[in-house]
Amino acid sequence: MVDLDFERRMNPWLFDSSGNLTDAAKKQFPDLAAAASGTAAPAYTPSVPSGAPAVTVSVEALTRAATNVDTLKTKFAQACKQPSAHVSAVDSLLETPATTAANGTKQGLADGAVMTRAIHA
Structure with a gap:
C-alpha cells in the first residue's frame, strides 16, 4: 500500500505546488499514480528485450538439481x-x-x- 503523505515528505519533487503528482512522476511511478487516483496498482509485467533467448524451465531438471544438491550436502557433511x-x-x-x-x-x-x-x- 502506498502512503502518499510519506511520499510527499520524502520525495517532494514528485509533486507539484498543489500537492498532486507531476505527469513525469505518474509515468515513472505507476503505483503512486494509481494510489493518487484511487485505482488498483498495475501488475508488474517484465519487459523482454528483443532477440533475447527464451527460457524454458523443466520441473524435472529443477527436481534433479535439488536432489543433487541434497546428495552433495550429505556427502560433504559426512x-x-x-x-x-x-x-x-x-x-x-x-x-x-x-x-x-x-x-x-x-x-x-x-x-x-x-x-x-x-x-x-
Whole structure:
C-alpha cells in the first residue's frame, strides 16, 4: 500500500505546488499514480528485450538439481565428520612404491615439498 503523505515528505519533487503528482512522476511511478487516483496498482509485467533467448524451465531438471544438491550436502557433511579417515587415505597414498622409490621415504617427499617452496619463494 502506498502512503502518499510519506511520499510527499520524502520525495517532494514528485509533486507539484498543489500537492498532486507531476505527469513525469505518474509515468515513472505507476503505483503512486494509481494510489493518487484511487485505482488498483498495475501488475508488474517484465519487459523482454528483443532477440533475447527464451527460457524454458523443466520441473524435472529443477527436481534433479535439488536432489543433487541434497546428495552433495550429505556427502560433504559426512566427509567433514571423518577428517582422520581422509588423513589416513592421504598417508597411504604417500606410501606408494613410486613415491617411496623417488624419495626414499614419506619424509623425503615432505622435505622435497619444503625445498620446492623454499626455492620458489
